[in-house]
């Protein structure tokens with residue numbers, strides 16, 4: 001086995017064993033009041049916020065768009081509560097769907113190996129003891145198979161599908177088209193007319209667009225450009241925002257099986 005595969009703190013083995021117990025109850029019903037409810041393992045994890053690296057705050061360094069002309073000293077640094085994790089440094093998410101797929105495959109293989117090792121016979125996805133198997137007719141075998149169930153084709157037992165909007169990352173690029181690396185750069189140009197006194201010819205338009213008044217003074221337009229740089233109002237300087245579809249959780253309960261992980265009647 002490849003050692004670079006991350007070992008997740010989750011196992012599907014109890015889930016498979018519980019399903020197998022339920023399947024075997026078709027042959028030997030459980031004692032009164034003793035039922036088994038197969039439940040998927042908890043697939044949520046608390047992860048370090050990728051935007052602030054778990055620090056809970058962003059240190060924003062104001063880029064130079066010429067707004068600080070004449071200002072001395074280093075670029076302005078601003079500390080800001082991380083807008084993606086609200087300062088917690090951590091985010092709740094579903095386990096990485098591709099790592100989860102590997103985990104399911106390896107747990108399923110371990111489950112099968114364990115039961116085959118005991119000499120049990122596969123009935124669909126379930127395993128029944130060898131000596132029981134011979135006593136079962138076709139119809140009973142079908143019931144055993146159905147009681148275990150088959151994996152949902154879309155999510156393969158996990159009950160999750162990766163979020164398509166963010167490709168499973170939980171984050172999306174800032175939606176503000178004017179966002180420049182987390183900053184809003186606003187240029188404002190103010191025009192002011194300035195009067196100059198001058199020449200002698202009255203009421204004649206000059207070549208350079210200024211208007212000569214009767215009094216002989218001339219007005220010209222002076223343009224002044226101011227640049228204002230502030231953290232982007234949408235992403236708050238983080239350049240990205242929490243995915244609006246999955247809320248940063250990277251995945252959704254599978255739409256085909258309603259998050260159950262098994263093939264349901266509607267999806268057959």
Ligand SMILES: [Zn+2]
Pocket residue numbers: 049050051052053054055056057082083084085086087088089090
């Ligand atoms: Zn954060």
Ligand SMILES: [Zn+2]
Pocket residue numbers: 152153154155156159160254255256257258259260261262
């Ligand atoms: Zn599914």
Ligand SMILES: [Zn+2]
Pocket residue numbers: 174175176179180182183232233234235236237239240
């Ligand atoms: Zn932005």
Ligand SMILES: [Zn+2]
Pocket residue numbers: 163164165166167168169170171243244245246247248249250251
């Ligand atoms: Zn998403």
